[in-house]
Amino acid sequence: MGTISVDEETGRTVVVLAGEIDVALRPEASQALSTALRRDLPVVVDASGVTFADSSGIAFLIQFRALGRDEGLDVTFRSLPPAIVDVLEILGVRDEFACAA
Template sequence: MPETRAAPVGGITVVEQADCTVAHLWGEIDESLRDQASTALMRALDRDLPVVLDTSEVRFIDSTGVAFLIQFCRVGRDDGLSVRLHEPPQVVTDVLEMLGMRDMFDDEPSGRREPEVRSGPVVR
């Protein structure tokens, strides 16, 4: 009997734009994405450009996922980079607010276009 694989229920991809690096998080952000999170963090920080964490399609986030967001922000800040959340859903903002960490991310610039997370070189 052939092996069947379940479709991924979450993921992290990195899109390199000219003026920033977008890490697009979707679905369930948990322990199973640890390797993707590490790759995304390294790739984004290597570019030395502002970082956008697009969490607009996150449906669930556990403590590992929250730790990834916080680590991304802290390491980015240590490197002098702007790190912001793009359209975080309530499931993300509720946890960050409960931990008192919502304000650690930069605000979305007003009037700026949405990041185009599905075009450009993707690093998985």
Template sequence: MTLTSGTQTGGIALLERPDCSVVDMWGEIDITLRNEAGAALAGAFERDLPVVVDTSRVTFIDSAGIAFLVQLCRIGQEEGLEVTVRCPPPAVEDVLRMLDLEGAATA
């Protein structure tokens, strides 16, 4: 199952792999993607598998995008699921560090 945004500037998609759920994020991550973010969040945790958040292609992220990442990391911690943020750009990495979410391993 893949959930994608209809916007041209950015998107969030859930990619279901046998061993994990990949939340793929690209381009500009902002409030306009709240529906895609909600669907990806729900789908990822329904599967009860480790979650990999691929932020390698994120070019911009606003407070709504950061809130989505925080929610992913915190729910993962609460559910006992490993959440890994893959290739975060410096702005994302800095925010994760400031919010003490480095436990969401970055790779």
């Protein structure tokens, strides 16, 4: 089981992913994306707690990055697990996922 939560911090929005990020989290993913776009602040996606991501989880990350770029939001990623990085590399989009320290 996984979770997607949003921490509304001063000056940024932090989206925290944990556990298994899969199709069951579609409503949470949509809500997180909506909240981040509404706040119109830089976004950090923290994936340090992810243990698994299926194609829906990878699609969420790609969609988040694309919509953030389209809306002019600075979206960075924290602690992408190797399994996610490997898939992003295979898809040829790894360079689009700037990682924050």
